Amino acid sequence: MNDAHDDHDHNHNHDHGDGHHPEAPNAVEARALALESLLLEKGVLTSEEIDRVVSYYEHDTGPMIGAQVVARAWTDPDYRRRLLEDAPGALKELGFENAARTELVVLENRPGVHNMVVCTLCSCYPWAVLGLPPTWYKSAPYRSRAVSEPRKVLSEFGCELPEDVKVNVWDSSSDLRYMVLPERPAGTDGWSEQQLTALVTRDSMIGVARPQVPTSSPA
Amino acid sequence: MNGVHDMGGMHGFGPVVVEKDEPVFHSRWEATVRALMTLALRRYFNLDEFRHAIERMPAGDYLRASYYEKWLHAVETLLLEKRVITPQELTAGRASSPPAQPTASHAERPPLRALFKVGDRVVTRNLNPTGHTRLPRYARGREGVVRTVNGPFLLPDTNAHGGGPDWEACYAVEFTAGELWGAAEFESDTVCIDLWESYLIGEENT
Numbered sequence: 060m061n062d063a064h065d066d067h068d069h070n071h072n073h074d075h076g077d078g079h080h081p082e083a084p085n086a087v088e089a090r091a092l093a094l095e096s097l098l099l100e101k102g103v104l105t106s107e108e109i110d111r112v113v114s115y116y117e118h119d120t121g122p123m124i125g126a127q128v129v130a131r132a133w134t135d136p137d138y139r140r141r142l143l144e145d146a147p148g149a150l151k152e153l154g155f156e157n158a159a160r161t162e163l164v165v166l167e168n169r170p171g172v173h174n175m176v177v178c179t180l181c182s183c184y185p186w187a188v189l190g191l192p193p194t195w196y197k198s199a200p201y202r203s204r205a206v207s208e209p210r211k212v213l214s215e216f217g218c219e220l221p222e223d224v225k226v227n228v229w230d231s232s233s234d235l236r237y238m239v240l241p242e243r244p245a246g247t248d249g250w251s252e253q254q255l256t257a258l259v260t261r262d263s264m265i266g267v268a269r270p271q272v273p274t275s276s277p278a
Numbered sequence: 279m280n281g282v283h284d285m286g287g288m289h290g291f292g293p294v295v296v297e298k299d300e301p302v303f304h305s306r307w308e309a310t311v312r313a314l315m316t317l318a319l320r321r322y323f324n325l326d327e328f329r330h331a332i333e334r335m336p337a338g339d340y341l342r343a344s345y346y347e348k349w350l351h352a353v354e355t356l357l358l359e360k361r362v363i364t365p366q367e368l369t370a371g372r373a374s375s376p377p378a379q380p381t382a383s384h385a386e387r388p389p390l391r392a393l394f395k396v397g398d399r400v401v402t403r404n405l406n407p408t409g410h411t412r413l414p415r416y417a418r419g420r421e422g423v424v425r426t427v428n429g430p431f432l433l434p435d436t437n438a439h440g441g442g443p444d445w446e447a448c449y450a451v452e453f454t455a456g457e458l459w460g461a462a463e464f465e466s467d468t469v470c471i472d473l474w475e476s477y478l479i480g481e482e483n484t
Contacts, residue, residue, distance in 0.1 A: 087307070087344070087346075087347045087350060088305070088307040090350060090354070091307040091310050091311050091314075091346075091350050092307060092310065093368070093371045094314065094350070094353065094354060094357075094363075094368070095310050095314060096371065097363060097367055097368065097371060097372070097373060098314065098357075098362075098363070100372070100373040101362075101363070101367075101373045101376070101377045102377070103318075103362060103377050104314070104317045104318075108313070108317055109310065109313040109314070109317070112312065112313035112316045112317060113303075113309040113310075113312070113313050116302055116303075116309070116312060117302050117303070117309070162428075164426075179284070179285050179286030179414055179416075180283060180284055180285075180286075180329075180412060180414060181283065181329050181332070182345070190302065191302055191312075193296070193297065193300050194297055194300060194345065195294050195295060195296050195297070197345050198291075198294065198295065199285055199288075199291040199341070200291040200292050200293055200294045200295065201294045202285040202286065203285040203286065203287065203288040203289070203291050204291070204294070206286045206287060206416065206458070206469050207286070207287040207416070207458075207459055209467065210463070210464065210467075212294060215293055215294055216294075216296075222464070225464075225466055225467060225468070226464065226467040226468075227452075227467070227468050227469075227470060228467070228468070228469045228470070229450075229469075229470045229471075230286065230414065230417075230469055230470070230471045230472075231472065232412045232413075232414065232471055232472045232473070233412065233428070233429075233431055233448045233472030233473075233474070234429070234431045234448070235428060235448075235450075235472055
């Protein structure tokens with residue numbers, strides 16, 4: 060985990076104004092808080108440790124890590140090769156020491172091959188490089204259908220693949236975590252690594268979308 | 279176990295619903311549950327025990343519960359089973375006994391010894407254990423091809439139940455959509471699954 064968070068108040072009085080998520084039942088929230096306070100009282104863990112973990116997920120990991128890796132691979136063929144052969148080593152090269160502790164495998168999209176990642180049994184996800192998974196990734200519809208009708212799922216995400224593109228779905232069931240290296244979109248010749256990074260979306264690294272060049276190009 | 283968590287290929291869950299601009303956590307308690315699990319993991323239980331604690335939820339509860347509600351259930355269950363907390367303490371919300379000492383072991387990983395190699399044809403065993411497994415139902419008794427050789431990783435089937443350590447090679451095995459789903463629309467599309475060696479039979483032995 061990363062650097063200690065500032066010693067701000069560890070406030071667990073909850074803000075009930077968070078009304079956009081109607082199914083969060085108060086009983087579950089109360090149970091969570093009761094368990095937390097019990098574990099704190101018993102000295103099993105400390106509020107500083109809790110703060111550090113939450114801060115890591117909220118601030119220190121996210122798709123910006125994966126996007127930088129992809130943009131580097133798009134601009135540097137040697138880096139791309141190293142990334143595909145040894146993703147943790149390639150993460151270390153860019154200074155992502157935390158992320159490099161994950162047994163990451165990078166799957167290369169190329170003309171005629173599209174990769175897509177799911178975890179049908181639970182919610183395995185390369186959070187060290189993409190942050191925590193979105194709810195849809197953990198949901199029953201995605202987990203049930205990604206393996207049996209991937210093209211329909213992709214088309215619901217607006218990703219229509221021609222028939223001659225083969226779809227490889229990866230059901231993450233072990234200690235390995237998979238991330239997709241999407242294809243560099245056409246029309247980005249001469250773009251800087253920074254400009255390219257901005258094109259790389261989380262969904263394109265899960266494999267349910269392809270990076271798009273915005274109509275008003277930043278170039 | 280043949281639980282409702284083993285969802286690959288099931289029908290009836292409807293379309294994938296995407297929440298726009300989803301936050302990392304929807305509310306503070308979700309973040310708290312995430313942190314409690316992260317901190318208890320490897321001190322009091324391993325990831326396979328955690329997954330299995332979720333799978334042991336009654337099927338109806340599993341389907342109704344939100345994601346972090348399932349996590350909370352599993353953390354509570356395991357901390358009770360490992361005697362880190364007691365049922366009385368959980369009800370009263372006050373500590374009345376010292377916690378059990380951390381017990382989880384950190385097994386040393388041995389060198390990889392793999393029976394199969396890239397390109398080998400394998401068939402998955404038709405296993406139906408009542409405990410934890412990472413061989414999905416939709417891929418049992420199916421023929422595939424080894425694409426990568428990885429690990430060794432701890433066999434989840436024993437690691438979830440206090441057994442082992444059973445270090446095994448783990449293979450990314452590729453199955454065609456036709457093999458998995460019968461008359462698939464695109465038979466050459468594939469699904470690749472990470473499978474432990476003891477889930478597999480070499481083709482010459484079938």
